[in-house]
Amino acid sequence: MKNAFTALLSADRQADRVVPPSGFTAQLTLFTAGAMAFLAVFALALSLASGRLAERWASALAGTATIRISAPPEQMDTQVAIVLSVLSTTPGIASARAMDAAEQRALLEPWFGPDLPVDALPLPRLIEITEASPGYDGTGLRQRLAAEAPGAVLDDHTRWRRPMAQAAERLRLLGLLSLLLIAGATGAMITLAANSALAANLSVIRVLRLVGAKDTYIVRAFVRRFTLRALAGASVGTVLAMIGVALLPRADEAGAFLTGLGFQGAGWLLPLLLPPLAAIVAFAATRFAAFRTLKGLT
Amino acid sequence: MILFENVGYNYGGGELLSDVALRLAPGSFHFLTGPSGAGKTTFLKLAYAELRPTAGQVTLFGRDARRLTRDDVALTRRRIGVVHQDCQFLDHLPLATNVTLPLTVCGKPGNAQDLTSLLDWVGLGKLADALPPSLSGGERQRAALARAVIMDPDVILADEPTGNLDWEMSLRLLTLLVELNRMGKTILVATHDMNLIRQAKSQLAARVLRIANRRVQLAGADL
Numbered sequence: 001m002k003n004a005f006t007a008l009l010s011a012d013r014q015a016d017r018v019v020p021p022s023g024f025t026a027q028l029t030l031f032t033a034g035a036m037a038f039l040a041v042f043a044l045a046l047s048l049a050s051g052r053l054a055e056r057w058a059s060a061l062a063g064t065a066t067i068r069i070s071a072p073p074e075q076m077d078t079q080v081a082i083v084l085s086v087l088s089t090t091p092g093i094a095s096a097r098a099m100d101a102a103e104q105r106a107l108l109e110p111w112f113g114p115d116l117p118v119d120a121l122p123l124p125r126l127i128e129i130t131e132a133s134p135g136y137d138g139t140g141l142r143q144r145l146a147a148e149a150p151g152a153v154l155d156d157h158t159r160w161r162r163p164m165a166q167a168a169e170r171l172r173l174l175g176l177l178s179l180l181l182i183a184g185a186t187g188a189m190i191t192l193a194a195n196s197a198l199a200a201n202l203s204v205i206r207v208l209r210l211v212g213a214k215d216t217y218i219v220r221a222f223v224r225r226f227t228l229r230a231l232a233g234a235s236v237g238t239v240l241a242m243i244g245v246a247l248l249p250r251a252d253e254a255g256a257f258l259t260g261l262g263f264q265g266a267g268w269l270l271p272l273l274l275p276p277l278a279a280i281v282a283f284a285a286t287r288f289a290a291f292r293t294l295k296g297l298t
Numbered sequence: 299m300i301l302f303e304n305v306g307y308n309y310g311g312g313e314l315l316s317d318v319a320l321r322l323a324p325g326s327f328h329f330l331t332g333p334s335g336a337g338k339t340t341f342l343k344l345a346y347a348e349l350r351p352t353a354g355q356v357t358l359f360g361r362d363a364r365r366l367t368r369d370d371v372a373l374t375r376r377r378i379g380v381v382h383q384d385c386q387f388l389d390h391l392p393l394a395t396n397v398t399l400p401l402t403v404c405g406k407p408g409n410a411q412d413l414t415s416l417l418d419w420v421g422l423g424k425l426a427d428a429l430p431p432s433l434s435g436g437e438r439q440r441a442a443l444a445r446a447v448i449m450d451p452d453v454i455l456a457d458e459p460t461g462n463l464d465w466e467m468s469l470r471l472l473t474l475l476v477e478l479n480r481m482g483k484t485i486l487v488a489t490h491d492m493n494l495i496r497q498a499k500s501q502l503a504a505r506v507l508r509i510a511n512r513r514v515q516l517a518g519a520d521l
Binding site: 017018020021203204206207208209212213214215217294298 | 347348349368369371372373375376380382386387388389390391395399400402403404445449
């Protein structure tokens with residue numbers, strides 16, 4: 001295989017000319033490699049963006065928790081004080097503070113609008129907790145709260161965080177699966193194109209065998225052609241897709257996922273791996289197809 | 299050089315050759331005759347390992363043909379020049395490139411002067427750049443012969459090389475084959491052209507073999 005790669009890289013103009021130019025299969029290979037590389041860049045971008053999203057959601061929600069206190073208005077301040085007292089003596093809690101009415105209004109504003117009369121509504125009070133490292137014992141804290149402040153409910157965001165992180169992680173896996181499928185489809189298409197070229201050139205192959213050509217020589221002539229076509233097509237597809245990704249709107253706070261579907265930093269180098277990968281797929285697919293065809297000839 | 303020992307060949311639809319015994323000695327000249335379908339082409343294919351015998355043993359340059367790997371077959375064919383009736387060229391390449399194809403496939407550099415001499419010898423010196431489809435039948439046969447000898451093979455096998463040629467062109471090709479034999483090459487020509495055989499026998503001591511009843515026999519003196 002190493003020798004086959006070396007031979008592939010060393011140009012042999014005479015050997016290249018032995019196989020007649022075949023317009024249809026050449027265009028098919030170029031187009032397939034280009035289109036698949038284009039799709040692969042977006043799948044890669046999706047996968048990377050999903051990975052970043054999963055990390056962001058996990059880190060944003062991890063380490064924080066909220067205590068929701070529901071109590072009659074006249075007992076609310078007492079309950080808040082009790083809870084803050086409990087929290088101040090709970091190991092693993094870095095800080096805890098009660099959110100004021102303005103902060104709660106800001107949280108509700110996206111859902112109910114700016115004119116919400118917060119003061120007139122029996123809203124629960126929220127206490128924001130920042131976790132220390134190592135964290136607190138959630139079960140123990142719940143038991144203490146139940147005993148000392150029955151209206152307080154600890155929400156450690158697990159029920160939000162887990163499905164969101166899972167969704168983002170699955171999106172990332174789907175992106176990777178798409179890359180694998182694209183690689184497989186590229187291999188299949190190039191195998192079909194190679195088979196077509198081999199079938200169209202059976203007479204050429206027979207002549208080459210007749211004059212003493214070894215299988216490796218014949219295979220190399222086809223493999224080199226298809227590998228270089230796949231490399232060229234995938235390079236064009238990758239560059240076009242990278243331009244497309246670069247032109248996407250920049251990430252912002254409001255639409256971080258859809259607008260964050262680009263590459264960041266060294267991530268821009270990853271798509272550059274796609275053309276050589278396409279060439280490797282074409283190399284393997286054509287080599288397999290060529291040796292299989294030659295097996296049927298003497 | 300090429301040895302057939304009790305060789306049989308079965309296509310699956312019946313036995314085509316049976317109990318064939320023959321030794322092609324170095325420097326010999328043989329004709330192989332027989333009616334169409336008698337097995338002349340099959341015999342030649344066995345002699346350059348395109349086919350493997352279904353019975354007996356074919357020995358090519360001291361090696362059992364059945365034990366040759368695909369690479370061994372390729373190497374063996376570099377020592378056997380084959381001329382087909384339909385010549386079998388790469389039509390998209392010029393004549394000179396077709397003639398040097400055996401050198402190209404084994405990575406040997408071609409010598410332009412040698413090529414010119416070879417093409418002049420077969421009378422195609424001015425057609426080096428012509429594409430095969432533009433050549434006449436005689437020109438194609440002589441080009442095929444040039445391709446067959448460019449590797450300086452030990453043996454030259456020709457399958458009905460004059461089948462599509464007029465008498466004058468056939469004689470020209472025969473002259474080239476006789477010259478090659480005088481240079482020490484082993485020649486085997488499958489043909490049903492009795493006039494060609496008689497003409498050859500007038501110039502050298504050629505043995506004539508005939509395939510009849512699935513066996514290869516030495517033909518009578520009337521030839």
